[in-house]
Amino acid sequence: MLNSPISSGVSLLCMFTGLFGVSTLLYSLSESSTVPPQNPDHSLIVDNNILRGIFAGGIAGSILGFLPGMGPAQGSLIAQEISGGGDTGENKDSFLVAMSGVNVSDALFSLIAIYLIGNPRSGIAVYxxxxIDVFNYEHLILYIFVSITAVSLALILCLKLGDIVGEYIQQLDYSRLSWLVIIFMSSIVMIFTIMEHANLWFVLLVYATSVALGLLPHYLGINKSNLMGVLVVPAIVIYVGIGM
Structure with missing residues (x-):
């Protein structure tokens, strides 16, 4: 959408909602997915696989924090390859740790990128x-300290609330919940479209196309990270200066 008739905010909201949100839920509904049984006695042992996952998440997150056009999908793929884990199998704990590491380190390195090169690399970094007019060293240290504190508190809350939620999550109607989320996300797209006075028919076309493209990886057996080409290719075109 290098020359889109709608704003970049609506464009990204529309595309990502269709590519990664609604399409995944629709595929899940078509497969009659259910919430798996929850194990209240699961314990996490910090071994070499977990340490490898932490290292992988940190490396992948640092790459995302500095390189333009790189998103969570690429970071997840890099972390998965380094950690040697996956969302199934024996190393799934390492995979989950790596994914968490990607998100945390990406946020931290995005702040560092503001200080070093003056160019934000994530949504929160842009904000x-x-x-802050001049992001200096004192600001960097403060935000890193606040981020680490927030992550530490979030860990405690996640462990405590996870046990509580795990007891009730299997009672939810997964299909109904999925439809409610789809309706909610679609409503958000429409609301912002109206607020921005964007071309409704164009947004609907982009939204439907995004959902269709988002369904393809599920049926073709390929990684959805390939869909991030919607950002990577335009970023390359802009930075290389093609067509300017």
Whole structure:
């Protein structure tokens, strides 16, 4: 959408909702997915696989924090390859740790990118860059300290709330919940379209196309990270200066 008739915010909201949100839920509904049994006695042992996952998440997140056009999908793929884990099998704990590491380190390195090169690389970094005129070393240390504190508190809350939620999550009607989420996300797209006075028919076309493209990886057996080409290719075109 290099020359889109709608704003970049609506464009990204529409595309990502269709590519990764609604399409995944629709495929899940078509497969009659259910919530798996929850194991309240599961324990996490910090071994070499977990440490490898932490290292993989940190490396992948640092790459995302600095390189343009790189998103969570690429970071997840890099972390998965380094950690040697996956969302199934014996190393799934390592995979989950790596994914968490990607998100945390990406946020931290995005802040570092503002300080080093003056260019934000994530949504939260853009917001920080806008509210602070000059992002100096003191700001960097403060935000890193706050981020680490927030992550530590979130870990405790996640462990405590996870046990509580795990007892009730299997009682939910997964199909109904999925449809409610689909309706909610679609409504958000429509609301922002109206608020931005965007071309409704164009947005609906982009939304439907995004959903269709988002379904393809599920049926073709390929990784959905390939869909991030919607950002990577335009970023390459812009930075290389093609057509300018």
């Amino acid at each position: 920080v860059d806008k509210i």
